[in-house]
Amino acid sequence: MAARRPTVRPGDPISAVDGPALLVDLAAFQRNIATMAAFARGHGLRLRAHGKTHKCGAIAQIQQAAGAVGLCCQKVSEAEVFVDAGIADVLVSNEVIELGKLQRLARLAGRARIGICVDSLLGLERLAEAAAEATAPIDVYIEIEVGAGRCGVPDTAAALALMERVGGSTKLRYAGIQAYQGQAQHLRQPAQRQAAIDAAVRRVTALREALAKRGAPIGIVTGAGTGTFYLEAASGVYDEIQPGSYIFMDRDYRDNAPAAEAPRFEHSLTLLTTVISAAGDHVVVDAGHKAHAIDSGMPAISGRPDLLYRNPSDEHGIISSGDGGALPVLGERLQLIPGHCDPTVNLHDWLIAHRDGLVADIWEVEARGALT
């Protein structure tokens, strides 16, 4: 079936939007886009915006138009959406091990510049097999483990071994190093984030020196998210940054103590929800686990720091007062600031961009549910 389409159109008042629905404050969103674009330009960095945050062709196009060199994403099925949307350079910043998926990736290579991360010989061999059918070469980034304890080769020797094998296929092009420290993004204090990125930079530097000793190019060093990109930028060893959440922000990023030197971003994404039941010391809203993700904690309530969202269930959340003050009334609408923007957006088929109280645009989340 077709994705559930919102019943509003551009020009309609926001009051006509049925909740739960995701709203994007277009002015704040555009300022976020401009701030990150200016930062990258000012630091001579390539901005490869992360599409896993929005999964939306329209937003990818806005990012590309604002100067992003391209997008990155985590799944081949997301890459298919972004290539369909006309994005010129798409990197799957993740490992893919199945031949069938790699063959789908290879079929994109004639339509856009396509890249992928590799951290195993098996992955590289399957990629080479899939790429044999490609009409254009595929960029290969060797992912190195830089402290997040997730993917990536563990040391310089393993990275060098993989790099040497890339040259064995004429359809693969060694492109550089993926060095993303995902765990550093939500360390609360600037000094903690600094220490984590310093450690990542040391690993990149060791690899860079080993390559220089061999006279081999390092290519593009890419990585960095919304929590730390200013640190990777300052390190001098990264060529490209991959922030995603900066366009929307969320409660989890709000809880980071900001670094003095980092540009600021605004909350642009909210979840519209309605009070459907009111009883004594709490009210109940119609947004639960199926409308927003709580893996990074509870949402905040926009403009109502006196209220707490708690005890979510599948379709409900409880709102109570943090200070004993007045509760919202039955039928009242609230805007939640999601705890974690990426998996929240993945629950929705549409984003409703608004300005001055009116629906400005309706963006389809085409890659929602794109898991393969």
Add this chain to the structure above:
Amino acid sequence: MAARRPTVRPGDPISAVDGPALLVDLAAFQRNIATMAAFARGHGLRLRAHGKTHKCGAIAQIQQAAGAVGLCCQKVSEAEVFVDAGIADVLVSNEVIELGKLQRLARLAGRARIGICVDSLLGLERLAEAAAEATAPIDVYIEIEVGAGRCGVPDTAAALALMERVGGSTKLRYAGIQAYQGQAQHLRQPAQRQAAIDAAVRRVTALREALAKRGAPIGIVTGAGTGTFYLEAASGVYDEIQPGSYIFMDRDYRDNAPAAEAPRFEHSLTLLTTVISAAGDHVVVDAGHKAHAIDSGMPAISGRPDLLYRNPSDEHGIISSGDGGALPVLGERLQLIPGHCDPTVNLHDWLIAHRDGLVADIWEVEARGALT
């Protein structure tokens, strides 16, 4: 755009399914369907299966064919899907406060028997306004609070006041009492669940006695979930049960200590995932927050009690050994037993039913993302 369609067809081997994807063990699923149907029949209870678990017309049809009197669901947009699927009796077991949504519900009333829960005068007045246009009456269930601390009128007096108002509209038909104790479902010990349902039963009984004193009918008393339905059945005050999760089960339900008198259900739902990276003391699979819900804790790993799934991020999970034994290898596929089935299914467009290692059927989750 159309929902992402699986690349497999019935008859294909399960090995051809791309992960992450939800699999349903058809034999176990059918045994679960039969067990609950037999329980309801044996106890003279109406089974109103909860569609919030599966959001899938094909499964609703299977439940109706097995003797369910109808389905319940939480959103008008889910009711629309189930009516489209030919379900004859659909109850929105939740409050809806917006006139526009209630008008959509009223438009369904000519096509199936339609009901909804109410716990406020405002909700009832708006329902009456919407129902004025309906071609058939709408069943009204008064929801009473029975200990979950969520929706429902707080006491007998408030319930009686609302019941009296239902008669004011010829398009509304008083149908009964919604008395669902959601918080009791995952109390771990049978005695805890018993105590919670005993308390709920006392509230229902008080209302029943107040109605008897007035000579007013109580109608159908409905409620109960997979964790406690055997208790509501034993109470003698419930006419109808609303279990949902019994068809799939999940890790959270598995963690309940079973009651001796309760029928058992099997895990039929698993999430297929693949090892995409392997490093030292852990491996990384390709299923994170966007593929399964962790609001009720981490998934188990089917057939591998020695392995632990931990530290999920948006598209990754870490698998480590609980006993120092062998880890899965790169490219190996695992089946996760989701922590919580309902919000996990809501992340997927399709369920792949399998039997004897082959794809048996492919069911669309038509109401995935149906939030309004």
